[in-house]
Structure formats: C-alpha cells, structure tokens
Amino acid sequence: MILGNSMNGASLAVERYLSEVRERRDEIETALCLGASSATAASPALRQAFRAALIPTTNTMAAAGLVTLP
Numbered sequence: 857m858i859l860g861n862s863m864n865g866a867s868l869a870v871e872r873y874l875s876e877v878r879e880r881r882d883e884i885e886t887a888l889c890l891g892a893s894s895a896t897a898a899s900p901a902l903r904q905a906f907r908a909a910l911i912p913t914t915n916t917m918a919a920a921g922l923v924t925l926p
Contacts, residue, residue, distance in 0.1 A: 861913060869909035885900035 877884065880901055887897035 861916070865909045865913055868912070869905045872908040873901060876904050876922035 877898065884897045884901070888894065
C-alpha cells in the first residue's frame, strides 16, 4: 500500500512539474538570464508540483480519519 501511494504521488509530481515548466518556460528562462540558479528559477514550478502530488494522499488520510473517528 505504501509503495503504491508513493508511486502515485511521484508520478503526479513529475507530470505536474513538467507541465509547470512548460507553462513557465519564459519566466524560468528570464530568471536564468538574470543570473538566478536553476534551482531558484524552477522553485515555483517545483512547489506547485509537490502541492498537487500531496492532494490525493491528504484526501485519503482525511477520509480514513472520518471513518475511524466517529
């Protein structure tokens, strides 16, 4: 179960990260041209990717809490 949830979260994070980088390409390239490191330039996209990847796990934990705590 843990492995399956980890794979789900990782695949969501990678998919969202790649789409965010594609959408923010001009912004990232501008930051790189102005001297930002690659990690700094891509950090907003990475933050969004992690946030999106944690949503299914958080929802599952919330549902499990509702079922076991009443």
